[in-house]
Amino acid sequence: MKTLRCLLLAFLAIHGSFAVDRNNFKTCAQSGFCKRLREQKPEKSQYALDLTSVMVQGNTLFANVETIDRESEKRTVLHKYVLKLSAIQDGTFRVEMDEAEPLYPRYVPQLALKDTPVPDKLNLVSKDDNRVIATNSQGHKVVITADPLKVEFYDKSGDVALVMNENSQLIIEPLRKKREAVDDESGNVVEVDEEGTWGENFKSHHDSKPRGNEAISMDFSFPDAEQAYGIPEHTDKVNLATTTSGEPYRLFNLDVFEFELDSRMALYAGIPVLYAHGTKRTVGVFWHNAAETWVDVVNYADSNVVSSLVNLVTGGQKQRVDARFMSESGVLDVFVLLGDKPKDVFRQYTALTGVAPLPPKFSLAYHQSRWNYVDEADVASVNEGFDTHDIPADSIWLDIEYTNTKKYFTWDLEKFPHPSEMVSNLTAKGRKLIVIIDPHIKREAGYFLHEEATERGYYVKNKDGKDYDGWCWPGSSSYLDFLNPLVSQYLSEQYRYDKFVGTSKDVHIWNDMNEPSVFNGPEITMPKDNRHYKESESGSEGPAAYWEHRHIHNEYGLYYIRATHQGMLDRDNGKYRPFVLTRAGFAGSQRYAAIWTGDNMAEWGFLSASVSMCLSMAIAGMSFCGSDVGGFFKYPESELMTRWYQAGAYQSFFRAHSHIETKRREPWLYDADTLALIRDANRRRYALLDFWYTLFFEHSRDGLPVMRPLFQEYPDETAVFTIDNEYLLGDKLLVRPVLEQGVSSVKVYLPGSRTRTLWYDVDTYQAHQANGYINQETPMSKIPVYQRGGTVLPRKERVRRASALMAADPYTLVVALDANNTASGTLYIDDGETYEYRNNKYIYAKLEYSPEIMSYTFINENASYATRSWVERIVIAGIKAPPKTAKLTQGDKQTSLLMTLHKGNDVLVIRKPGASMAKPWKINFSY
Known part of the structure; x- marks a missing residue:
């Protein structure tokens, strides 16, 4: 059996050391469908709507769409599709489009939506030679131009708020079978090799593509928009950058070892919701798709957008944003959120995908973690250390080393022989224990979980239909296939007290590595041609008999945390609220877990990025967000550690965590002055705990972010549109963490000058009239926080x-x-x-x-x-x-x-x- 050291070395060899190895991850040019679709920029769309087919049933308009060969002398129909436009309550529309008779069913995410959307009334107003006009009960109008196909959404004032397919980038690649030909020499029938259609390579990995190319694309234009936001998880600013001169934003859940800053590379979460905002309105687009997705953004106000392009597309108007979503598979399924203010679109999105439920109160307090507290004595020592040094803490965490040789739902009985007693010692002081459970299952004879999963056929299969065998922390590992309801139920049952012996209601769960991370897989994840359970349909065989991992990838972690959440509910018959932390995220993950920004570093840039990353997560539904205080890798010196605790105390999830090979950094291991400052930061958190709890209760009712960008509350104040080094907690506190090294003062923007807003320094009660930037002195004891007047x-x-x-x-x-x-x-x-x-x-x-x-x-x-x-x-x-x-x-x-x-x-x-x-x-x- 390999030692931990060997596993670490293998991990480093795969991932690279001390910096992200970009060679392990695809660029758009290396992702076959992204390269193919991005290069397709037709002057006129091939798609046209058949006006004779338009009909309305209930809240949905149906119509046939055809692709037309525009180079032929007569109208030649290449392929047929069905378009559906549905009106949904609260100013939302849904646009769906799929092949009329697809060769195979296409995957639609199963868990992102919390319920079936509530319908609104849709009225067919008129239909002429080339247009269809419909309205909803809210006063929004939709105009569908038939040829070339274009869909325009109007706000309540009658102005165009969003246009779909204005740039002719709608593409739905029709599914087809491999072509065959007769070999001239042998006379045998052979398959025609079409490069990239039925398979593609990346490094040493081959991805077979049994369904061939099945990508989809759509462009969205937002007139009058000044900035775009959303589509986390990335490490650049909250306001999205123009991508025309570089890589698009990528949404593909990946374990990116030592990820870099200011990057549009994919990370652990991929949430496909984008917002466009200007002083006139805010509009959102939720791209309901779980496959690998790339998003191009063009903000015509950016200096790096070629002026001739601005004039060509916008007539010289610089207030406009365009976006293009490109996914490897799935149906075209888009929710249009017609605000018209940031609060409205954020609420519309959580109305679809759900809110973070009211968490247990302790989870909003301070958490102490490390990879790894080595044994029960270590846990007891840390537990005692907080009391000795008068620092409040609500939980201690155990990473993977608590298990019996990386076998989850077990304990290392040499280091943790009395787990129940250990938990009792924590709860006696009002604290909890949180343990890690990862999705990789150790392939070891005699391990009950592996034996049962193998016997019952519960594992994800490889392309040949055999149990997939990948490599992760335990070494050889397999992964449960949660698309099978029996498998999700099976994992949930493992959390029962009689199965996970030593746990109680005061033991909560951390789900890590659930992208899923596979050290020897392509891009450090599961091969796309792996097979998942699909409910059997009469006569289904071949590719129709299963879903490929490419179809469901970004949703895998969501399936996992749902099963965990349900198991924790069931262990006490639904009496107690569970706390789950996840690293992977997708639309809807907020219903089951909090999230953190992953394996960051003890560097000032990562402290700063924690703010923008959690703001982006919050507006994408995941309000319960934080970063590893102090940084996961490397060692934070006193100044950085102090500033990170001060910042973390004002972020939704507040946990210190560090790598197994870093120097120990419990607060009392620093000098006396630093210890006192850390103690003060933690006490600030606890003093406001009921305020945090109230914010989360209100979020569970209204769906608004807990941690808010300034433009949410001040949507007409253009100066705040690009500010992401300060933020609001609810509408009451403004926080500007000290994110810069060695500074004795910082600039703080105080919004609300038009409404004569007052901001009170929470330490001195000094009032400041909102009028843009002020200079705030920041000695080491000071984090600038202001309470809004009123x-x-x-x-x-x-x-x-x-x-x-x-x-x-x-x-x-x-x-x-x-x-x-x-x-x-x-x-x-x-x-x-x-x-x-x-x-x-x-x-x-x-x-x-x-x-x-x-x-x-x-x-x-x-x-x-x-x-x-x-x-x-x-x-x-x-x-x-x-x-x-x-x-x-x-x-x-x-x-x-x-x-x-x-x-x-x-x-x-x-x-x-x-x-x-x-x-x-x-x-x-x-x-």
């Missing part, structure tokens, strides 16, 4: 060693007044771990302040929760005319309150109101 923020200042121990602690309410001397906010409270909130056992309250009264009222009066929390202090910032008296009323009880005015910064403190948070209350002020 908001109320809940805090808990009595930080304890874990969040569970703070449940009954009192609140400090921070009221930041706007220009009208008013403010409002919300607060969500429940038990933090069960689904009892679905039975109305929760509090969702509104806090409102005016000069005359401050009130705490329940938004849902039918819900209640017996919290023991109370109000310890109320801080009112920006007060110019303080009241003389304040009287609290709760139920039948009235209490006069003590107040202290801090004249230097216009702050009034109401001391110990003592109001219970279990019931409504109000404070009346007199002057």
Whole structure:
């Protein structure tokens, strides 16, 4: 058996060392369909709609489409397709197009959509010689030009918001069988070799293509758009770059070892949703496809777009964005999200693909991880270290070395002989254990999982129909085929307490390597011609009898985390909320797991990239995002480590993690000054934990990102369109992490000048009038964070060693007044771990302040929760005319309150109101 060292060396040899080896990953020119489609730029589309076939049934318009040989003297039909246009609730349309009689069924993602989309009414308004016009109930209009085919979507004001196929880049390659010919010498019938059609090579790997070429393409034009966003995961800016002079953006889930910055290369996640935004409107496109996808972007405002191209296409107008999606397979299936503001399109997307469910509260706190804590004594020492050094932490993580020789659902009984006791020692202090479960299954005789999967035929097959054998951390490995419902159920069952012995409700799961990563596979992943389960159809044989991995690749990790999530639900009959972390991501992954940005480095550039990467993830539905604090590879010196903890404390997922060969870096291993700063950063997180929890509850209801780019809340302020080194938490906090080395100050953009927005420094309560950039001093103890005027923020200042121990602690309410001397906010409270909130056992309250009264009222009066929390202090910032008296009323009880005015910064403190948070209350002020 190979040692860990040998495995590491093999991994490095495959991946390259100290920098990404680009030779392991394809360029567009090396990806057969991308090269082929990108070179096809016809002047006029071959596709034409048959107007005589147009009909409307329910919310869907149906029509036949033909490809026309335009070089022939008479109209020659080459192939026939069916077009469907559906109206969906909330200003969304769906456009589908497939062959009228495909040789084989084409794959449509099975898990991305949370439900069947809710239909809207579609009206056929008119049909003339070359156009069809339809409308929905929202007032949006769709105009379909028949020949050449073009689809225009209009916003409610009557302006064109999106055009499909304006640049004639619609392509659906028809499926066909191999051609045969008679060999002149032998007289035998032989297959005609068509280069690249039935197979292609990359390095030493051959990809057989039993269905031949089956790629699809569509172009989208966004008039008046100034920037485009989305299509994560990549390491460049939030606003997408023009790709005409380089590689397109690639969406193909890959394990990219030591990935590089400022790159459009594929990474661990591929979420095919793109947004185009300008001051007039925001529009989204969700490309519902799980195959390898490349996306070209042209922003005509970019300086690197040739001016003649701008004039040719836009008539000189520079406010426009074009995009082209190209996928290796699948049907054309596009959701058009007709905003018209960023909030609208983000909500429309999560209405389709789902939201992050309300997570267990501990998961929003701080996590401590390393590859690997070596044994139970090491775990106990780290657990004790947080208490000794007075640093709050909610979980400790175990990487792959806790298992018995990389066999998942087992323990190394020499190093972890008493897992139940180890878990109990953590839970006694309010903490959890999180362990890794990867998708590669060790091919070892006697290992129950391998034996059962082999016997039952549960593995993904290779192109010859045999169990696929790849290489990953255990060495020889196979991979469960989750497209088979029995296999997903089988994995879910492994999480039962009687099977995964030593676990409890306080053990949660980390799914890594689920792209899937295969060290000896093409591009470090599974071969595309591997075979997956397909529900049998009468008479299906050959390529029709299975799905290829090329069809489902980006969805594989989603299948995996769904099975994990379900297993964790089932182990307690659905009582407790699971926490799952995933590395791979696709549309809809947010319904089951949080995500992190993967194997980053202890470098300043990666700290900066953590912000833009998580912002892109958030607007693509995955709000629960973070990066490895400190960097996975290399060792962060004190300044970088401090700044990373400060930044991580204000990102949704807050975990420190590091590589097995890096120097240990628990906070107390740094010098005393750095330890104190890290402690302060963690305590900042815990003080705001109820604010985070409220944000995630509201996300679960409205689908809006938790971590937000500035343009979401300030869509008309053009200066913020390209800012991605600062962001908003909800609409209440503005965060500008220190992302630069050795600086003593940073520039912070304060948005909202048109609305006279005030921003209050959370450390000093100093008010700043929004008017663009300010210079903020940043000593090592300072991370610039500002509370928006007009908001109320809940805090808990009595930080304890874990969040569970703070449940009954009192609140400090921070009221930041706007220009009208008013403010409002919300607060969500429940038990933090069960689904009892679905039975109305929760509090969702509104806090409102005016000069005359401050009130705490329940938004849902039918819900209640017996919290023991109370109000310890109320801080009112920006007060110019303080009241003389304040009287609290709760139920039948009235209490006069003590107040202290801090004249230097216009702050009034109401001391110990003592109001219970279990019931409504109000404070009346007199002057």
